Structure formats: structure tokens, C-alpha cells
Amino acid sequence: MQIDQDLLYSWGAVAKKYKKNEVIFDENEVANYYYQILEGSVRMYNSNEEGKEFTQGLFYIGDGFGEPPLLIDETYPSKAITTEESTILKLSKDKFLKIIDEYPSIQKYFLVLFAKKIHSKSKTSKEIINQKPEYRIIAFLNSYKKKLGNSSEKILIPYTRQEIANNTGLRVETVIRAFSKMNVSHKVEIINHKIFY
Amino acid sequence: MQIDQDLLYSWGAVAKKYKKNEVIFDENEVANYYYQILEGSVRMYNSNEEGKEFTQGLFYIGDGFGEPPLLIDETYPSKAITTEESTILKLSKDKFLKIIDEYPSIQKYFLVLFAKKIHSKSKTSKEIINQKPEYRIIAFLNSYKKKLGNSSEKILIPYTRQEIANNTGLRVETVIRAFSKMNVSHKVEIINHKIFY
DNA sequence: CGGTTCCTTGAGGATGATCAACGAGGGTGG
DNA sequence: CCACCCTCGTTGATCATCCTCAAGGAACCG
Numbered sequence: 001m002q003i004d005q006d007l008l009y010s011w012g013a014v015a016k017k018y019k020k021n022e023v024i025f026d027e028n029e030v031a032n033y034y035y036q037i038l039e040g041s042v043r044m045y046n047s048n049e050e051g052k053e054f055t056q057g058l059f060y061i062g063d064g065f066g067e068p069p070l071l072i073d074e075t076y077p078s079k080a081i082t083t084e085e086s087t088i089l090k091l092s093k094d095k096f097l098k099i100i101d102e103y104p105s106i107q108k109y110f111l112v113l114f115a116k117k118i119h120s121k122s123k124t125s126k127e128i129i130n131q132k133p134e135y136r137i138i139a140f141l142n143s144y145k146k147k148l149g150n151s152s153e154k155i156l157i158p159y160t161r162q163e164i165a166n167n168t169g170l171r172v173e174t175v176i177r178a179f180s181k182m183n184v185s186h187k188v189e190i191i192n193h194k195i196f197y
Numbered sequence: 198m199q200i201d202q203d204l205l206y207s208w209g210a211v212a213k214k215y216k217k218n219e220v221i222f223d224e225n226e227v228a229n230y231y232y233q234i235l236e237g238s239v240r241m242y243n244s245n246e247e248g249k250e251f252t253q254g255l256f257y258i259g260d261g262f263g264e265p266p267l268l269i270d271e272t273y274p275s276k277a278i279t280t281e282e283s284t285i286l287k288l289s290k291d292k293f294l295k296i297i298d299e300y301p302s303i304q305k306y307f308l309v310l311f312a313k314k315i316h317s318k319s320k321t322s323k324e325i326i327n328q329k330p331e332y333r334i335i336a337f338l339n340s341y342k343k344k345l346g347n348s349s350e351k352i353l354i355p356y357t358r359q360e361i362a363n364n365t366g367l368r369v370e371t372v373i374r375a376f377s378k379m380n381v382s383h384k385v386e387i388i389n390h391k392i393f394y
Numbered sequence: 395c396g397g398t399t400c401c402t403t404g405a406g407g408a409t410g411a412t413c414a415a416c417g418a419g420g421g422t423g424g
Numbered sequence: 425c426c427a428c429c430c431t432c433g434t435t436g437a438t439c440a441t442c443c444t445c446a447a448g449g450a451a452c453c454g
Contacts, residue, residue: 048326054323162432
């Protein structure tokens with residue numbers, strides 16, 4: 001699920017190494033490159049004056065990110081940073097647009113990918129409006145579980161409470177208190193601080 | 198900015214009349230048709246148990262809507278109703294997918310359209326997280342003004358306070374009180390209950 | 395003129411945000 | 425091996441703010 005690496009290289013893409021927490025692009029920056037992760041992971045997010053953050057997307061090996069602005073001459077709506085040491089392929093905007101135009105299967109791939117993004121963003125806003133913290137958190141957990149695809153069994157949630165807060169627009173303390181309640185009501189299981197859902 | 202009507206008809210699209218406030222499709226329904234508005238307007242929204250609503254999108258003459266789920270075999274994330282008497286073209290899912298595949302220019306059109314939707318949804322969630330009512334409202338007003346494209350002059354906002362509330366995830370009273378303050382601080386002008394921004 | 399729909403205001407309450415403080419665990423360098 | 429410093433999780437108290445509920449007024453339309 002990505003553009004073939006050799007193809008990217010043949011069009012002039014360059015791999016670049018990033019340290020942990022390095023900024024790849026900033027909010028309101030003009031979009032000039034297509035990015036695809038070779039190694040590591042990336043977080044796109046917004047933050048406001050009070051330091052509250054909202055995660056717009058998390059990307060892992062093989063994922064591309066930051067494409068939409070390339071197609072519409074817009075600036076990035078969010079900031080992107082690495083969450084660990086990473087290697088990322090960079091391809092210039094005009095080459096990316098040419099690839100899109102020359103390879104129908106790739107264009108189709110992005111069309112489907114975008115459809116998924118729209119769908120998931122719609123669901124996210126829907127849940128966030130539904131303000132009750134517990135709803136928001138469960139929606140986040142569900143979307144994580146859905147991405148994994150499998151199982152109705154309880155799984156370990158690999159996020160810190162702060163990360164969950166950033167994904168749901170809540171504060172850490174609120175997330176912690178919500179989890180305590182959800183533990184009592186058996187909606188999640190907390191074993192040694194680890195969350196199972 | 199739409200699929201040519203004659204083309205749609207030639208592929209078997211059918212025009213259907215809807216009364217005001219008629220449901221076109223409901224949340225979680227399986228997506229079977231592509232819709233394009235010939236006349237009237239449509240609102241997509243979610244509502245929760247307490248009756249609070251959140252508008253996901255407003256669509257007018259010429260706009261298509263409800264496409265993303267068609268491409269990814271998903272159900273609709275929101276409900277769609279007409280906001281006035283409307284005539285809407287309906288084309289079956291498989292025909293729509295064939296059109297996408299057979300006309301590269303149409304596929305490209307949707308790719309760009311989707312990119313815009315992703316961009317605007319990203320901006321929306323960003324503003325909503327930023328919870329201050331005033332921020333959310335101004336973000337909504339800005340996005341409306343941007344759609345019109347023109348002018349830095351003050352324009353009349355053609356939405357009721359309830360509609361603005363539904364678009365921002367706030368309550369009517371909160372919207373009203375926020376506008377009062379914004380009136381005092383000259384961020385908007387309110388003349389005879391009408392809002393100018 | 396009567397009936398909607400929309401707007402407005404006040405009072406009170408619920409709840410998430412804030413602020414402050416602390417404990418536990420892991421890793422690092424001396 | 426120990427001291428120190430991170431990051432992460434936790435708890436309690438207080439606060440600010442938006443929501444709720446209730447009621448009434450204004451505007452518009454047939």
C-alpha cells in the first residue's frame with residue numbers, strides 16, 4: 001500500500017534521515033514534497049497557544065503523508081514530526097504530480113486512500129463532538145483496533161495516556177480519570193498501568 | 198466542477214425529487230449510489246442521543262456528495278437530508294465506479310476534490326479542538342467566506358444561530374452569547390439580528 | 395392574525411480544565 | 425552500584441466555562 005520505492009528513486013526521490021522529534025514540515029508551510037516512510041514513524045498534529053495538541057494522523061513504515069496539499073496548492077494544515085529516528089523518502093511536488101498523471105493505478109490508489117482518510121476524519125469529528133470523554137476514548141480505541149483488523153479479544157493499547165489525550169482533544173488527567181471509571185465498569189482492563197481493550 | 202449531467206444520464210442516472218427535510222441516506226447505511234444535486238441543497242450531519250448535531254458538510258447545486266464510501270465499501274458515516282425542496286441525480290455504485298475508471302479526467306477531478314475535503318476536514322477538527330467558542334465560530338465564518346472566494350469586506354452570514362451551533366458543535370445559547378461579545382469587541386457587526394462578518 | 399421559527403436572557407449546575415504535588419520505573423553517567 | 429533525571433501515571437482541590445432548563449420576545453409567513 002504505497003508507491004513502489006524503485007519507481008520513486010527512478011523519479012529522483014531522495015532518502016533522508018531524521019532524528020527523533022525532528023520537524024519534517026510545519027503548519028502553514030508551503031507543500032513542496034511527497035514523503036514516504038522507509039523506516040520509523042511520523043506524527044501530524046496541531047497545537048494551540050495553550051500548548052494543547054491534537055493529533056491529525058500517525059504514519060508508519062510504508063505510509064506516505066502530506067499529499068493532499070500538493071494537489072490543491074495549499075499549505076500544510078498541521079505540523080509533522082518524527083516520533084523516533086526515521087528514514088523518509090522525499091520526492092518533489094512536480095515529479096509527484098507527474099507520477100499521479102502517468103500511472104493510472106497509482107492515481108486510483110490515492111483516490112481510494114483519500115476516500116479512507118475522509119471517512120476516518122468524518123468519524124473522528126463525529127466522535128469528538130459527542131463530547132463525553134469516555135465516548136471519545138472508546139472511539140479512539142476502536143479505530144486503533146480496527147486498523148489492526150483482527151479479533152474481538154482484548155488487546156494491549158500501545159499508547160501513553162498523553163498520546164490518547166492528544167488524539168481525543170482531552171487532558172491527560174481527564175483521560176486517566178476516564179480510564180479508572182472504565183476499569184471499574186469493565187469496559188477496559190488495567191493491569192499494572194497497562195490498558196487492555 | 199462536477200460530472201457532466203448528460204454523461205450521467207447516458208450511464209443511467211435518474212433524477213429524483215425530494216421534499217424539504219427528506220432523508221437521502223442514513224448513518225451506517227450501505228452506500229449504493231452516487232448523488233449529484235440538480236436543484237436545491239443537502240446537509241450531511243451526525244446527531245447523538247441528546248439530540249446534539251454536527252454538520253459534516255453542506256452541498257449545493259452542482260455538488261456531488263457521499264462518494265467516499267462508494268470507493269471503500271464502507272457505510273455512510275453521516276445522515277444526509279435535503280434542506281429545501283430538491284432534485285437530485287442518482288447513479289448506481291457500479292456505474293459510478295466504471296465512470297471513474299473510464300474517464301481519467303473525472304478520476305483526477307475526484308482526486309482533487311477529495312484532497313480539498315481532507316484539507317477542510319483537517320482544519321475543522323483543528324479548530325474544534327481549540328475549544329473556545331469564539332475561535333470555533335470565527336473558523337466557521339472564515340470557511341464560509343473563503344468558499345465565496347471574494348472580498349475582505351463585511352458580508353451577511355446567511356446561517357441561523359442554530360445552524361452555526363450545529364456546525365461548530367456548540368449550543369445555540371452559547372453561539373448567541375459569543376456573538377454578543379464579538380459584537381461588542383467589533384469582531385462582527387449585528388444589525389437587526391443579522392450577522393455581518 | 396395565528397402559528398412557526400428564530401433569537402434572547404437569566405439562573406443554576408455539571409464537568410472538564412487547571413494547578414500542584416508526588417510516586418514509580420527506566421536509563422545514564424559518575 | 426548509586427544518584428540523578430527523565431517520562432509517565434496518579435490524585436485532590438479549585439475554577440472557569442459551557443450546557444441545561446425555562447421562559448419570553450421578535451420576526452416572518454400564509
